[in-house]
Amino acid sequence: xxxxxxxxxxxxxxxxxxxxxxxxxxxxxxxxxxxxxxxxxxxxxxxxxxxxxxxxxxxxxxxxxxxxxxxxxxxxxxxxxxxxxxxxxxxxxxxxxxxxxxxxxxxxxxxxxxxxxxxxxxxxxxxxx
Amino acid sequence: xxxxxxxxxxxxxxxxxxxxxxxxxxxxxxxxxxxxxxxxxxxxxxxxxxxxxxxxxxxxxxxxxxxxxxxxxxxxxxxxxxxxxxxxxxxxxxxxxxxxxxxxxxxxxxxxxxxxxxxxxxxxxxxxxxxxxxxxxxxxxxxxxxxxxxxxxxxxxxxxxxxxxxxxxxxxxxxxxxxxxxxxxxxxxxxxxxxxxxxxxxxxxxxxxxxxxxxxxxxxxxxxx
Numbered sequence: 001x002x003x004x005x006x007x008x009x010x011x012x013x014x015x016x017x018x019x020x021x022x023x024x025x026x027x028x029x030x031x032x033x034x035x036x037x038x039x040x041x042x043x044x045x046x047x048x049x050x051x052x053x054x055x056x057x058x059x060x061x062x063x064x065x066x067x068x069x070x071x072x073x074x075x076x077x078x079x080x081x082x083x084x085x086x087x088x089x090x091x092x093x094x095x096x097x098x099x100x101x102x103x104x105x106x107x108x109x110x111x112x113x114x115x116x117x118x119x120x121x122x123x124x125x126x127x128x129x
Numbered sequence: 130x131x132x133x134x135x136x137x138x139x140x141x142x143x144x145x146x147x148x149x150x151x152x153x154x155x156x157x158x159x160x161x162x163x164x165x166x167x168x169x170x171x172x173x174x175x176x177x178x179x180x181x182x183x184x185x186x187x188x189x190x191x192x193x194x195x196x197x198x199x200x201x202x203x204x205x206x207x208x209x210x211x212x213x214x215x216x217x218x219x220x221x222x223x224x225x226x227x228x229x230x231x232x233x234x235x236x237x238x239x240x241x242x243x244x245x246x247x248x249x250x251x252x253x254x255x256x257x258x259x260x261x262x263x264x265x266x267x268x269x270x271x272x273x274x275x276x277x278x279x280x281x282x283x284x285x286x287x288x289x290x291x292x293x294x295x296x297x298x299x300x301x302x303x304x305x306x307x308x309x310x311x312x313x314x315x316x317x318x319x320x321x322x323x324x325x326x327x328x329x330x331x332x333x334x335x336x337x338x339x340x341x342x343x344x345x346x347x348x349x350x351x352x353x354x
Contacts (some may be wrong), residue, residue, distance in 0.1 A: 051284070054323045062319065077190040084187040091178035094218075100176045100282050103320035107340075108173055111166055111191055 022079035024113075025070030031063050031109045034086035038105060041098035048099060055102045062106040066113045074113060081112035130274065130306045135249045135263035147223045148230070148248075152212055157231035159206045161239075161347075166192045167203050168340055172315060174210035175225050182207055222281075229279040229315045230265045236346035237268060237277070245270040252276055252308065254300040260293050266313075274301070275309040283320035286312060291330035298334045311336030313346065 035056070042052040085108055092098050135141070147153065160168055170189045179185065185207055186193040192203050213224045230248065238246045250267045251259050268275035276297055278290050294310040301308035314321050318339040325332060338346055 048284070051324060051327060054327070055320060058319050058323055077194060081188050081190050084184055088173075088177055088179055088184065088188065097176060099284060103283055103316055104169070104173050104176060106319075107169055107317045108188065111169060112188065114191070 021073035021075060023070070024067045024072045024074050027074060027079055027082045027113070028063060028067040028070060030086050031082055031105075032060065034089040035059060035063060035102070035105055038089050038092060038098045038102050041092065041095045042102050044095045045099060052099060052102065055099070059102060059106040063109055066106075066110040078112050078114065082109060085109060085112060130301050130304050130308065131253050132247065132267055132269050132274075133251045133253055133259075135251050141249070144223060144227070147220075148227045150224070150227070152209060153224060153227045153231050156206070156209045156213070156228045157235050159202060159209060160228075160232050161235040163202060163206060164192075164198060165341060166197075167199070167206055168315075168343065169317075170203070171206050171210045172340065174207060175213045175221070175228075177214055180211055180215050182211060185211075225281040225315075226279070229281055229313065232315070232343070233266050233277060233279050233313045233346060236343060237266060237275075239347035239349075241268050241270060241273070245273075252297050252301075254297075254304060257300050260297070262293065264297075268309075272307075273309075274307070275311070277311050277313050280312060280314045281316070283314055283316040283324040286314065286321065286324045286328065288328055288330040291328055291332050291335060294335050295331040309336065310334065311338060313338045313343070314340070315343075316340055318342070 039052065039056045042055075043049060045052065085105070089101055089105060092101055137145075156171070160171055163171070166189065170185065170192050173188070174185055177185075189203075191197060193200065193207075197203060213221055213228070216224060234246055234248065245268050247267045247269055248265065249263045250269075251263045252267065253259055264276040265279040266275075266277040276294065278294065280286060280290075290312065294312070298308050298310045312321075312335060314337065316339060318341050321337055321339050325337065
């Protein structure tokens with residue numbers, strides 16, 4: 001499980017076109033709520049409980065890092081993206097697919113909020129023609 | 130050390146049909162030159178529930194927005210990914226696996242040349258029983274041999290595959306040869322790191338290529354965006 005969830009973790013916002021800049025902290029709460037739903041589903045796969053728990057820990061931290069200023073404003077398209085992403089996560093009912101989404105969700109949210117992207121390869125292949 | 134075609138059983142014959150599907154090649158060709166954001170989008174779509182392209186365009190504003198790079202490729206990759214998402218769960222899973230293998234083949238071949246890259250091959254060593262599972266991808270250029278296993282997600286990383294790769298690397302050393310071994314995972318780096326941190330199997334000699342670093346397979350830097 002993750003912390004910082006709203007009282008009702010099921011209250012994921014529906015897809016909507018955001019009318020204007022949104023408060024970053026509100027988007028983070030939406031993302032964390034949706035991520036929490038995925039976590040609850042993924043945790044039902046007993047064999048993967050440890051992996052899921054760590055994924056949730058790392059993913060939550062990544063989401064928070066994507067929103068360094070909770071009081072800041074983000075563009076409407078980013079707000080709409082987070083709302084739509086949360087709604088998509090809410091459609092997941094299969095616990096195994098939820099685990100796959102726990103892996104993907106933070107990266108997608110990060111990209112929607114303007115972060116993420118390419119990092120240097122850890123160990124590029126050697127040699128070659 | 131020598132390479133050999135894997136024996137074909139009923140499962141591999143069925144899977145070969147998936148591997149040969151034009152949709153797999155189409156996805157691989159599109160993803161090979163895609164940006165990080167486009168590849169992440171393809172992963173999300175192929176793992177998603179929604180099959181309405183409009184939903185995904187909203188979720189990925191940096192991929193489909195007016196300032197997005199190579200919008201034509203993004204749209205084509207979205208359409209192809211949705212064709213996978215529209216399949217039943219089992220077939221979808223097979224398509225995703227075949228896609229990662231095909232993408233890896235395209236990228237590795239850019240570095241080594243097409244002729245050097247083979248699929249579904251075993252690596253044999255003198256006096257060592259052959260592995261049960263063939264490698265998804267091998268490079269068989271003398272002096273620069275490689276063996277790769279491909280995974281759709283970090284969850285596919287397990288002790289069996291890590292042990293097999295490390296065994297092969299060590300057996301090659303035992304024959305005074307070099308065999309580069311690695312995992313190609315169409316998943317984000319952090320999840321692979323989490324998965325690897327929970328494995329006790331040896332992995333120090335195993336390269337791990339993730340969604341963020343796929344372009345390294347082709348011997349080039351990653352494409353931002």
